[in-house]
Amino acid sequence: MDDQTRMMTGLTGLGGLAQADVGDPDSVRKQQSLGQPQQDIGDILQQIMAITDESLDEAQARCWPEESPAHWGGSDDPTEGGRAGGGMAGGGLPLNFQHRKHALNCHRMKPALFSVLCEIKEKTVLSIRGVQEEDPPDPQIMRLDNMLLAEGVSGPEKGGGSAAAAAAAAAAGGSPTDSSIEHSDYRAKLAQIRQIYHSELEKYEQACSEFTNHVMNLLREQSRTRPISPKEIERMVAIIHRKFSSIQMQLKQSTCEAVMILRSRFLDARRKRRNFNKQATEVLNEYFYSHLSNPYPSEEAKEELAKKCGITVSQVSNWFGNKRIRYKKNIGKFQEEANLYAVKTAVDAANVSAQASQANSPATPNSGSPVSYSLPNTGDAYLSLRSLNGEGLNIAPSLQPQNTLLSDCLQANSWQDTTNPHPVTSPPGPPGSVHSDTSN
DNA sequence: TAGCATGATTAAAC
DNA sequence: GTTTAATCATGCTA
Numbered sequence: 001m002d003d004q005t006r007m008m009t010g011l012t013g014l015g016g017l018a019q020a021d022v023g024d025p026d027s028v029r030k031q032q033s034l035g036q037p038q039q040d041i042g043d044i045l046q047q048i049m050a051i052t053d054e055s056l057d058e059a060q061a062r063c064w065p066e067e068s069p070a071h072w073g074g075s076d077d078p079t080e081g082g083r084a085g086g087g088m089a090g091g092g093l094p095l096n097f098q099h100r101k102h103a104l105n106c107h108r109m110k111p112a113l114f115s116v117l118c119e120i121k122e123k124t125v126l127s128i129r130g131v132q133e134e135d136p137p138d139p140q141i142m143r144l145d146n147m148l149l150a151e152g153v154s155g156p157e158k159g160g161g162s163a164a165a166a167a168a169a170a171a172a173g174g175s176p177t178d179s180s181i182e183h184s185d186y187r188a189k190l191a192q193i194r195q196i197y198h199s200e201l202e203k204y205e206q207a208c209s210e211f212t213n214h215v216m217n218l219l220r221e222q223s224r225t226r227p228i229s230p231k232e233i234e235r236m237v238a239i240i241h242r243k244f245s246s247i248q249m250q251l252k253q254s255t256c257e258a259v260m261i262l263r264s265r266f267l268d269a270r271r272k273r274r275n276f277n278k279q280a281t282e283v284l285n286e287y288f289y290s291h292l293s294n295p296y297p298s299e300e301a302k303e304e305l306a307k308k309c310g311i312t313v314s315q316v317s318n319w320f321g322n323k324r325i326r327y328k329k330n331i332g333k334f335q336e337e338a339n340l341y342a343v344k345t346a347v348d349a350a351n352v353s354a355q356a357s358q359a360n361s362p363a364t365p366n367s368g369s370p371v372s373y374s375l376p377n378t379g380d381a382y383l384s385l386r387s388l389n390g391e392g393l394n395i396a397p398s399l400q401p402q403n404t405l406l407s408d409c410l411q412a413n414s415w416q417d418t419t420n421p422h423p424v425t426s427p428p429g430p431p432g433s434v435h436s437d438t439s440n
Numbered sequence: 441t442a443g444c445a446t447g448a449t450t451a452a453a454c
Numbered sequence: 455g456t457t458t459a460a461t462c463a464t465g466c467t468a
Contacts, residue, residue, distance in 0.1 A: 273446080273447050273448065273463070273464050273465070274447085274464090274465080275445085275446065275447075275464095275465065275466080276446090276447080281446095296456095296457090314448095315447075315448090317456085317457095318447060318448060318449090319446090319447075321456095321457070321458075321459095322446070322447070322448085324457085324458080325457095325458065325459065325460090326445095326446090328458095329459095441468100442467100442468095443466105443467090443468095444465100444466085444467085444468105445464100445465080445466075445467095446463100446464085446465075446466095447462105447463090447464085447465095448461100448462080448463080448464100449460100449461080449462075449463100450459100450460085450461080450462095451458100451459095451460090451461105452457100452458085452459090452460105453456105453457085453458080453459105454455105454456085454457080454458100
């Protein structure tokens with residue numbers, strides 16, 4: 001029986017009041033003021049107070065002083081309350097208690113009292129209605145949800161986490177093998193976090209649903225003796241959900257923390273700094289010293305270098321940034337290195353031109369032709385040269401006139417003198433290819 | 441283990 | 455957006 005019906009039933013059963021006045025609490029009060037009804041309500045309230053004030057032990061002692069456990073069990077439906085016989089009535093309540101309850105329910109003033117309670121209830125509900133309006137979604141929860149979704153902890157398993165891992169691994173610039181190991185390790189840990197998160201979430205949801213059902217049953221049960229509207233039950237359910245969602249938020253928070261720790265441990269590039277391999281450093285140095293007059297690789301050149309070195313474009317930028325500043329700070333220290341790479345480049349250029357002469361014709365000129373940036377391993381040639389020329393690192397005179405590149409490498413560099421950032425310039429050449437700026 | 445080398449990060453300037 | 459300059463954190467080596 002719903003609240004409305006219950007109220008109506010109660011009111012129609014109001015014996016001491018005129019039918020026309022039924023449902024009007026003022027009329028009820030008027031009647032109460034006449035004397036007899038007031039006494040009745042007083043009685044009924046007295047009885048209610050007496051029952052509610054009693055502890056269970058007291059009630060037990062009074063109703064069944066020598067009861068056995070067999071008195072418990074069954075239904076407490078008031079309609080069953082009139083059943084004859086000793087021992088237990090329904091609802092797990094002793095029969096005497098059932099009788100008292102039933103007597104109370106059947107009291108002729110009960111419907112009127114119930115209607116007054118309904119009125120009071122209605123007013124109370126109205127006063128708190130404004131406060132109970134639906135809350136907007138919590139931005140913090142939204143942030144947490146978004147992060148968990150982005151990391152692949154919540155939502156579908158694919159993408160998120162592994163993508164983040166891949167991106168971060170790429171940013172860290174580790175070797176392919178290293179990054180793949182770290183990647184799988186990261187994914188395994190992330191999967192662990194995901195599993196824990198989902199199992200905990202399931203537990204919370206189960207507990208929430210169980211508790212909600214329990215409370216709803218309790219309220220439905222109570223609605224027999226006090227007015228409880230379905231809206232109130234809904235509100236109570238909402239309160240329970242809010243409480244549980246705060247627990248969920250804690251779970252989400254700690255999951256996010258775990259993910260952040262995992263990320264910082266596995267993917268923090270600074271933590272995982274690895275020196276570039278020898279070949280990569282050589283490629284970068286070759287470019288740097290062969291563009292010493294303007295060591296600012298274009299975006300295309302950076303991409304090309306990054307590809308050659310197996311690192312990212314930003315790592316190339318970092319490297320050049322560091323190199324420029326360190327070179328500038330201590331030119332003397334880097335002079336030897338500069339000479340070394342200048343010779344290396346020159347030897348390569350000489351080799352290239354010699355090959356070109358042989359391949360074409362004896363008269364083919366090579367001056368002015370662009371020198372390919374892709375240098376073969378000229379280390380041996382350089383060492384031979386070095387030994388021929390002693391440790392003085394002088395350039396073989398025969399090589400000098402052939403390469404404007406060489407002079408470019410060794411000339412005074414304007415970028416070193418300026419304190420302002422050098423304008424972003426690209427060495428001439430088609431995009432995607434790395435050239436030495438022989439035209440300089 | 442100290443000291444240097446080196447890659448990454450940061451703030452400020454442009 | 456890039457660059458410089460300073461700095462941090464880590465790797466390498468004697």
